[in-house]
Amino acid sequence: MRYQKVREKIRDGDVLAFRGTRWWSWLIRFFTQSRISHVGFAIWIHDRLCVMEALEGRGIRIFPVSKCLEDGEWIDWYELHKPEDNKIDRDTLVATALSHWGKQYAPWWQFVRTWGRWTRRYLDKKGVPLDVDPDRFFCSEFVLTCLRMSGYLGDGFAANLSPAAASPGDIIELPCLHRMGKLEH
Numbered sequence: 800m801r802y803q804k805v806r807e808k809i810r811d812g813d814v815l816a817f818r819g820t821r822w823w824s825w826l827i828r829f830f831t832q833s834r835i836s837h838v839g840f841a842i843w844i845h846d847r848l849c850v851m852e853a854l855e856g857r858g859i860r861i862f863p864v865s866k867c868l869e870d871g872e873w874i875d876w877y878e879l880h881k882p883e884d885n886k887i888d889r890d891t892l893v894a895t896a897l898s899h900w901g902k903q904y905a906p907w908w909q910f911v912r913t914w915g916r917w918t919r920r921y922l923d924k925k926g927v928p929l930d931v932d933p934d935r936f937f938c939s940e941f942v943l944t945c946l947r948m949s950g951y952l953g954d955g956f957a958a959n960l961s962p963a964a965a966s967p968g969d970i971i972e973l974p975c976l977h978r979m980g981k982l983e984h
Contacts, residue, residue, distance in 0.1 A: 800980040802868055805876070806848050808979075812892040812949075813841040814877040814942060815850050815864065815982075816971050823855060830914040833968025835875070838942050840896050851896050853941040858903045868984040880977035885951055887975060892949035899945070905937040913964055930963035939965040943973075951975055 817837035819827075827836040839852030841864070848864045867874060882889060909931045911918055923929075936944065943962040952958060957973050971978070 800876075800982060802865070802982045802984060805979070805982070806864070809841045809848060809876060810879070810889070811840075811842050812879055812882075812887070812889045812896075814879075814970065814976055815839050815841055816875040816877060816967065817867075818873040818875075827967065830910075831966035831968060833966045835967045835971060838938050838967045838970045840892070840942065840945065841876075842893060842896065851900070853902075853904055853936045853938045855904050855937075859899050859901060859936065859941060861900065864982070868982060874982045875971070876979040876982055877971055877976040878979050880975055882975070885953075885975040887946065887951045888949050892945055895945045895948045896941075899936065899941065903935045905935045905940065906932055909935070909937060909940075909963070914966075929961060936962075939967045939970045942970050946973070946975070 815838065816835045818834065819836045827833070837852065839850040842849050842851045842861060844861060849861045850864055850867065851859070851861050853859045864874070879885075879887060879889070912922060912927075912931050913919065913929065940962045943960065943965045947962065953960070953973060953975070955974070957975075960969060970976075
């Protein structure tokens with residue numbers, strides 16, 4: 800779907816999913832068994848649609864969606880589906896996301912702790928917490944944390960999913976999201 804035709808329909812708090820082509824994106828998809836490698840929130844800054852995301856090496860930032868598309872990014876738009884039924888307050892969601900703006904990205908150890916098969920099994924048995932630094936996030940942890948803080952409880956797998964264990968692929972499978980389509984420049 801043409802970005803210029805649908806951008807006005809994208810609302811604060813909708814989720815944008817990315818499938819990067821760089822080695823880090825490939826590693827994320829491989830270890831998480833996800834078809835995407837990154838997620839963030841849509842957020843309007845004045846008249847500009849941006850993505851609010853937790854990004855390796857940059858932390859939690861806000862970046863123009865148009866620039867992502869110009870750079871050749873693959874982006875899918877997921878609309879918050881019936882937020883009132885899912886008890887999601889968009890204003891709280893945006894305020895929560897903005898309260899994390901500028902925080903650092905999760906340490907590399909978080910990735911190993913969460914998705915390293917043997918590491919996770921061993922550390923789970925030892926009782927080591929899954930979240931190695933609750934004040935730092937990777938992308939899917941950031942999105943699910945903000946959704947939870949805005950009222951989303953989920954059901955089924957979503958109700959039991961820990962933000963520190965959520966992959967980008969888990970996020971786009973949440974029942975509160977509805978895939979609208981791929982954005983094209």
